[in-house]
Amino acid sequence: MRAFTDFNTNKTLIMLSVFICISIACFNSFGVAVTKNASAAQRSTIDTSRTVLIWIFCLAVPMYGERQESFKVLQLFGFIFLVFGTLVYNEILVLPFLGFNLYTKEALKQRDRKESKMLLNGQSENPDYSGMTPHTGHDAQRFMKNIEKKKEELVNRTDDDEVSYEEQENRYK
DSSP states (O other): OHHHHHHHHOHHHHHHHHHHHHHHHHHHHHHHHHHHHSOHHHHHHHHHHHHHHHHHHHHHSOBTTBOSOOOOHHHHHHHHHHHHHHHHHTTSSOOOSTTTTSSSHHHHHHHHHHHHHHHHTTOOSSTTOOSSOTTHHHHHHHHHHHHHHHHHHHHHOOGGGOOOHHHHHHHTO
């Protein structure tokens, strides 16, 4: 109930509340537009910069004749850590140590391309793994021998060796 009486007695509070509602609506609509036209990573980076800008604004602009916020070095380090973490998370800044660069989108794409090329060339990254059964080599050799045998039969065949259709069917049963 006190909030409603404060609203009735303080017109500045009403104006600030309306301004906050409008600014949040604008921020969200711009955020949707950025995500639609750019990426979620860029929206996240912009969101981080918004926090820093609000902090700087509160430090610089006095309200009601006095500053609402005083500068604290720990807050500065916190904002630097926040911005740094956002840049690393969104892969805008890639750290080449402690494995931070192993699972970036670019590193995963390169690894997939390399594996695809190796598989197309019949190689495997793991030499103990074979995508074939153990008898594949033997089956392939037997198949090639059968083809060579059929070729020889066709080459050595004469016109006198004409075989009837029934004999051919019986041969393959």
